[in-house]
Amino acid sequence: MVLSPLEQQQFSVVRPSITPTLFHGIPVIDLSNPDSTSCLVKACEDYGFFKVINHGIPTHFISNLESQAIDFFSLPLHEKLKAGPPNPFGYGNKSIGHNGDIGWLEYLLLTTDHDFDYQKLASGSPQTRESFRRAINDYVSAVKNMACQILELLADGLRIQEKNVFSKLLMDEQSDSVFRLNHYPPSPDKNLIGFGEHTDPQIISVLRSNNTSGLQISLKDDSSWFSVPPDQDSFFINVGDSLQVMTNGRFKSVKHRVLANSEKSRVSMIYFGGPPLSEKIAPLPSLLMEGENSSLYKEFTWFEYKKSAYESRLADNRLCLFEKIVAS
Numbered sequence: 046m047v048l049s050p051l052e053q054q055q056f057s058v059v060r061p062s063i064t065p066t067l068f069h070g071i072p073v074i075d076l077s078n079p080d081s082t083s084c085l086v087k088a089c090e091d092y093g094f095f096k097v098i099n100h101g102i103p104t105h106f107i108s109n110l111e112s113q114a115i116d117f118f119s120l121p122l123h124e125k126l127k128a129g130p131p132n133p134f135g136y137g138n139k140s141i142g143h144n145g146d147i148g149w150l151e152y153l154l155l156t157t158d159h160d161f162d163y164q165k166l167a168s169g170s171p172q173t174r175e176s177f178r179r180a181i182n183d184y185v186s187a188v189k190n191m192a193c194q195i196l197e198l199l200a201d202g203l204r205i206q207e208k209n210v211f212s213k214l215l216m217d218e219q220s221d222s223v224f225r226l227n228h229y230p231p232s233p234d235k236n237l238i239g240f241g242e243h244t245d246p247q248i249i250s251v252l253r254s255n256n257t258s259g260l261q262i263s264l265k266d267d268s269s270w271f272s273v274p275p276d277q278d279s280f281f282i283n284v285g286d287s288l289q290v291m292t293n294g295r296f297k298s299v300k301h302r303v304l305a306n307s308e309k310s311r312v313s314m315i316y317f318g319g320p321p322l323s324e325k326i327a328p329l330p331s332l333l334m335e336g337e338n339s340s341l342y343k344e345f346t347w348f349e350y351k352k353s354a355y356e357s358r359l360a361d362n363r364l365c366l367f368e369k370i371v372a373s
């Protein structure tokens with residue numbers, strides 16, 4: 046990929062100024078260990094981010110999808126562009142969202158229901174497209190089940206009676222979940238931003254990447270960045286804005302970004318578990334203090350939040366529009 050003069054200007058604006066530190070303290074959750082619940086809750090409170098091992102997702106679902114994604118991204122640009130633009134779903138190149146954000150990446154943004162027209166997936170035989178579609182479906186179904194398992198453990202850890210209070214939103218037929226394949230080619234400059242800083246608007250995000258570094262997280266209100274050592278055999282989980290609201294701020298929606306790598310390409314696959322559009326998002330009553338109106342957020346529907354989020358720039362604080370003004 047080559048940058049146009051205009052893009053060069055835009056990219057120079059997003060050059061990071063702080064040298065990142067490798068973060069070795071990432072909570073590691075062993076999903077095969079029945080005692081992991083309290084560590085899970087703590088990880089969501091402290092960081093809104095953790096790594097999952099012993100997840101039980103078949104390795105071939107991951108490797109099959111990764112190799113088909115690489116085949117797709119290896120196609121000539123004019124073929125890939127036939128699967129775009131991503132409004133809302135399809136192939137995108139450097140431009141992220143519709144409000145001027147750019148990054149050193151190309152991607153495929155897909156619905157997790159059957160709305161996406163796989164015919165758009167560029168050249169190749171109908172069999173190639175069918176096999177790509179099947180690889181995506183197998184992977185997404187497995188990862189969605191894992192996300193639900195995690196959400197049920199979290200509800201349990203928060204002593205919420207209704208164990209599926211979060212997971213039912215992803216399991217709902219109308220769930221507005223998204224799947225994304227990102228490809229960051231080796232960059233001409235090691236300080237280029239691959240995917241600018243942001244929080245994910247949904248409930249939970251499940252990220253898997255190859256062994257190329259680049260993901261960074263920012264902890265709590267600190268503005269310094271920590272690099273996440275890549276691990277292609279594990280999954281990384283982000284708490285999204287909606288889960289922060291449903292837990293009345295107890296869980297933190299983690300700020301993250303990706304720096305491009307000047308030596309190797311990075312391929313990531315992310316499932317964003319979201320609620321149905323009509324779902325009301327508000328702090329769960331059992332997490333509020335009894336007898337007091339301690340809710341930090343105004344109630345909104347996922348449709349309202351998503352609309353507002355998609356009108357914002359990546360780095361904007363999207364939740365502040367929905368925060369209650371607390372009298373001092």
Ligand SMILES: C=C1C[C@]23C[C@@]1(O)CC[C@H]2[C@@]12CC[C@H](O)[C@@](C)(C(=O)O1)[C@H]2[C@@H]3C(=O)O
Nearest residue numbers: 141142143146245246354355356357358359
């Ligand atoms: C700049 C934008 C891209 C984004 C929509 C938005 O207006 C703000 C949120 C962005 C984000 C971040 C997480 C996911 O990658 C994503 C698909 C999402 O739901 O919200 C992207 C959106 C996008 O790439 O369209």
Ligand SMILES: O=C(O)CCC(=O)C(=O)O
Nearest residue numbers: 225227240260303313315
């Ligand atoms: O590609 C990655 O590793 C992360 C990308 C990301 O944060 C996103 O797509 O929302």
Ligand SMILES: [Fe+2]
Nearest residue numbers: 243244245301
């Ligand atoms: Fe993200």
